Amino acid sequence: MDAITAQLLAVVTFQAGFNTTVVMLGAAALGCAAGAAGTFAMLRRRALVSDAVAHGTLPGIAAAFLLAALLGRAPREAGWLMGGAGIAALISLLAIEWLGRRPRVGPDTATAAVLAAGFGLGLALMSVVQTLAVGRQAGLESLLFGSAAGMLPGEAQMMAVLAVFVLVVIALLLKEFSAVAFDPDFAATVGLPVARLDALVALVCAVVVVAALPIAGFVLAVALVVIPPAAARFWSDRAGTVVAVAAAIGAVSAFAGAALSAVLKDTPTGPAIVLVAALLFTLSLVFGRARGLLRGTG
Amino acid sequence: MAEFWIVDFVPLLAASLSALACALVGNLLILTRRAMAADALSHAVVPGVVVAVAITGLSGSIVVLAGGLAAAFAASGLVAFLIRAGRVEPGTALGVVFTTFFAFGILVLEWTGLSRTGFDIHHVVTGYLEGLIWVSRDPGGTAGFFQSLMDLPQVVFELALVLVLVAAILAAFRKEFALLAFDPVFARASGLPVGLLEAALLTATALACTAAFKSVGVVLAVAMIVCPAATARLLTTRLSHQMALSAAIALATVFAGYAAAVFGPRLFGSALALNAAGTIGAMAGLALAATAALRARG
Amino acid sequence: MDRLAITPPEALAPAIGHLAVVGLSVAYRGVPVLSDVTWSAPASGLTAIVGPNGAGKSTLIKAILGLVPSTGRVTIGGRSVDAMRDATAYVPQRATVDWDFPATALDVVLQGMVREPGWFRGYGRARRERALALLDRVGLADLASRQIGQMSGGQQQRVFLARGLARNAAILFLDEPLAGVDAASERIILDVFDTLDRDGRLVVCVHHDLGTVSERFADVLVLNKTVIAAGPVALAFTPQNLARAYGVPLTV
Numbered sequence: 001m002d003a004i005t006a007q008l009l010a011v012v013t014f015q016a017g018f019n020t021t022v023v024m025l026g027a028a029a030l031g032c033a034a035g036a037a038g039t040f041a042m043l044r045r046r047a048l049v050s051d052a053v054a055h056g057t058l059p060g061i062a063a064a065f066l067l068a069a070l071l072g073r074a075p076r077e078a079g080w081l082m083g084g085a086g087i088a089a090l091i092s093l094l095a096i097e098w099l100g101r102r103p104r105v106g107p108d109t110a111t112a113a114v115l116a117a118g119f120g121l122g123l124a125l126m127s128v129v130q131t132l133a134v135g136r137q138a139g140l141e142s143l144l145f146g147s148a149a150g151m152l153p154g155e156a157q158m159m160a161v162l163a164v165f166v167l168v169v170i171a172l173l174l175k176e177f178s179a180v181a182f183d184p185d186f187a188a189t190v191g192l193p194v195a196r197l198d199a200l201v202a203l204v205c206a207v208v209v210v211a212a213l214p215i216a217g218f219v220l221a222v223a224l225v226v227i228p229p230a231a232a233r234f235w236s237d238r239a240g241t242v243v244a245v246a247a248a249i250g251a252v253s254a255f256a257g258a259a260l261s262a263v264l265k266d267t268p269t270g271p272a273i274v275l276v277a278a279l280l281f282t283l284s285l286v287f288g289r290a291r292g293l294l295r296g297t298g
Numbered sequence: 299m300a301e302f303w304i305v306d307f308v309p310l311l312a313a314s315l316s317a318l319a320c321a322l323v324g325n326l327l328i329l330t331r332r333a334m335a336a337d338a339l340s341h342a343v344v345p346g347v348v349v350a351v352a353i354t355g356l357s358g359s360i361v362v363l364a365g366g367l368a369a370a371f372a373a374s375g376l377v378a379f380l381i382r383a384g385r386v387e388p389g390t391a392l393g394v395v396f397t398t399f400f401a402f403g404i405l406v407l408e409w410t411g412l413s414r415t416g417f418d419i420h421h422v423v424t425g426y427l428e429g430l431i432w433v434s435r436d437p438g439g440t441a442g443f444f445q446s447l448m449d450l451p452q453v454v455f456e457l458a459l460v461l462v463l464v465a466a467i468l469a470a471f472r473k474e475f476a477l478l479a480f481d482p483v484f485a486r487a488s489g490l491p492v493g494l495l496e497a498a499l500l501t502a503t504a505l506a507c508t509a510a511f512k513s514v515g516v517v518l519a520v521a522m523i524v525c526p527a528a529t530a531r532l533l534t535t536r537l538s539h540q541m542a543l544s545a546a547i548a549l550a551t552v553f554a555g556y557a558a559a560v561f562g563p564r565l566f567g568s569a570l571a572l573n574a575a576g577t578i579g580a581m582a583g584l585a586l587a588a589t590a591a592l593r594a595r596g
Numbered sequence: 597m598d599r600l601a602i603t604p605p606e607a608l609a610p611a612i613g614h615l616a617v618v619g620l621s622v623a624y625r626g627v628p629v630l631s632d633v634t635w636s637a638p639a640s641g642l643t644a645i646v647g648p649n650g651a652g653k654s655t656l657i658k659a660i661l662g663l664v665p666s667t668g669r670v671t672i673g674g675r676s677v678d679a680m681r682d683a684t685a686y687v688p689q690r691a692t693v694d695w696d697f698p699a700t701a702l703d704v705v706l707q708g709m710v711r712e713p714g715w716f717r718g719y720g721r722a723r724r725e726r727a728l729a730l731l732d733r734v735g736l737a738d739l740a741s742r743q744i745g746q747m748s749g750g751q752q753q754r755v756f757l758a759r760g761l762a763r764n765a766a767i768l769f770l771d772e773p774l775a776g777v778d779a780a781s782e783r784i785i786l787d788v789f790d791t792l793d794r795d796g797r798l799v800v801c802v803h804h805d806l807g808t809v810s811e812r813f814a815d816v817l818v819l820n821k822t823v824i825a826a827g828p829v830a831l832a833f834t835p836q837n838l839a840r841a842y843g844v845p846l847t848v
Contacts (some may be wrong), residue, residue: 047390048334055517095587102532102590104696109528112333116521117583123424123517123576124559131570144423145404219341219423220401226393230386266408271401278398285384293383329697470716477707481693487661488710488763489681535743537698 026156029163035250038225043181052115058122060088146217146270234288253277309427320522321548338396342373345403366508425515425575525582555581613673620668685763708762750781
């Protein structure tokens with residue numbers, strides 16, 4: 001146990017090698033961005049769209065892999081996979097939007113349908129990928145539940161770049177996002193482009209989820225945009241503060257989860273991050289200053 | 299022909315039984331906008347099964363189904379608690395609970411070593427219909443046919459049992475469920491025991507998801523809960539017709555999807571087969587999208 | 597088809613006993629919506645609940661029916677509403693349900709009889725015919741097999757009314773049944789009210805149109821978070837009471 005503690009200490013103080021350090025910092029930055037972006041998705045009641053987007057990236061990743069192999073490129077290059085995932089995420093968003101607007105379908109059914117059908121298509125394509133010689137490196141295994149250990153420095157850097165990009169967008173549009181999230185009808189009467197801002201929130205969440213795939217995996221990537229904002233909501237009734245707290249909880253969860261996964265045996269990164277986040281959520285639920293259970297119905 | 303009985307018959311049978319159970323219960327779930335709740339539930343049953351198997355050391359149908367049911371009730375109780383006491387937005391509450399449950403399930407699986415002794419969590423997510431082969435004493439022969447029924451994999455009996463249970467629950471309370479889905483307030487005002495009915499519906503859903511998860515896979519289960527019912531809903535305005543139609547669509551999708559998985563690659567001169575659960579799920583989504591597009595035009 | 601009941605209606609009221617609300621309060625998240633409502637309803641006839649927006653009119657009906665948590669006591673003939681469930685019928689506002697639901701007008705009316713056949717049994721032919729007769733009573737017999745979303749607002753409201761009638765209850769609670777309905781629907785709904793009145797039933801109706809209270813209702817409950825006045829229209833529906841409820845002088 002002491003050995004594990006010492007190891008954990010080494011990891012969190014960045015003395016466990018360059019690669020681990022890059023991955024940990026990338027994870028923290030991403031957790032931070034995910035918490036902030038997820039807050040607006042939660043306030044607009046669209047938290048679970050990110051789940052469908054995460055699953056919907058699989059066909060894109062598989063297709064990118066096949067295309068890269070066909071062109072004789074090294075498919076594990078981050079650019080290929082992230083590019084494929086990004087395009088597929090965008091298509092998933094558009095599909096949810098289109099299907100959700102059909103009468104008698106609605107957003108809830110559309111989200112679940114795109115999630116299941118998109119992932120199904122991805123699984124089918126993946127069975128082709130895995131027969132290729134290079135395919136075995138594709139690591140569907142690690143993509144399902146995430147693996148910080150298996151990450152290349154290039155991926156970690158790209159993750160960090162995307163995280164910073166998302167944080168900048170949110171910082172620039174904080175008041176507009178807040179106004180739309182709080183009262184879209186009023187925001188529209190003020191003259192804000194509500195539909196476009198909504199689309200931007202969805203896009204930003206999609207970027208975060210795609211970037212989070214390597215560490216959190218398909219199934220659990222959505223947790224990064226859902227749990228931190230839900231936890232943060234217990235601490236404040238002001239949108240700006242909720243965003244900040246969510247960002248902090250997201251960063252801590254991703255950082256600590258990645259560290260635990262690096263140190264503990266048989267501990268995939270995705271589940272580790274989710275359980276740290278769930279712990280922080282539970283503490284917030286009980287002790288949160290604004291809406292926690294101990295505060296009663298204030 | 300012998301090859302069909304050994305390799306293809308059981309996967310088709312298992313997928314059909316599972317698809318029917320999922321599609322039937324899906325009719326009520328999509329009408330009450332609970333498609334994503336079904337997705338969440340299908341993931342939340344995982345830790346229940348894992349813990350039940352880990353504790354008892356048995357993996358018989360009763361243990362598996364009981365574990366899944368217990369987790370389903372725990373998860374939906376927790377979601378209701380978060381919504382009511384914690385005032386968490388419903389979609390967010392689902393996201394928090396299902397990711398936490400699923401992460402916990404994966405870690406228990408890894409830490410107890412169950413993942414190395416025949417309980418492959420990847421197959422829970424991706425489906426593994428290909429693993430269902432029928433090594434019968436007398437393949438395709440007429441004399442020993444009924445004897446060799448006993449050699450069918452256990453999961454087939456499990457799925458058949460669950461289909462019977464689900465159909466029985468839905469048939470027994472059909473008029474009550476129809477009212478509950480349409481107007482829950484009037485149902486309560488009429489003195490219906492709404493809580494008990496909700497529990498019955500939850501039981502049916504959890505059974506369908508749990509039975510599906512070992513070889514059919516969580517994702518195909520979600521596709522079958524959502525897509526056939528949603529497709530049928532676009533084609534008829536009568537609930538009874540919708541249910542019958544959704545069952546027919548589910549079966550047609552299973553056969554078309556399975557055929558695509560087996561014969562699709564052969565069109566390109568390849569001998570490999572695609573992940574059948576994946577192609578069936580994608581086929582279900584395709585049917586929904588095509589129907590929605592045609593209805594939008596017509 | 598003037599009589600809406602199978603039970604002889606004149607036997608209803610005395611057997612059921614009257615509706616009494618004592619000290620009823622409702623709060624949403626600590627904000628009081630109704631406080632200390634005490635009201636003794638008339639034995640039968642048409643009663644309007646009036647009051648400004650946010651006065652808690654719909655909430656009062658829901659609280660009486662036990663659909664929202666409340667403190668205080670509601671009794672029918674001295675027994676709890678839960679025990680007297682089948683003495684009550686509820687006709688909610690149209691906006692509360694999904695009109696795209698795959699159901700026909702007849703299906704919706706049958707829902708009013710959902711508990712009659714008992715568990716595990718279908719509605720049966722006799723109930724289908726009764727539902728059809730009720731649809732006929734509200735002038736919709738020829739639309740019985742139409743999907744409910746393909747009806748006009750007034751027709752939907754009449755389907756809801758027929759579903760409430762199918763409960764064959766002594767006391768009917770209606771939430772704004774005349775809001776936004778066409779003239780033909782309004783005439784039919786009011787005609788059904790007259791039948792219910794003659795049957796000796798009690799009709800409690802949230803009503804928004806102060807101008808028509810006197811001609812259509814015998815009794816009134818003026819509400820603004822608590823009871824401002826209650827009783828026969830001639831006594832309770834006065835400019836003074838309305839001014840107290842609405843906070844501004846009103847002429848009727």
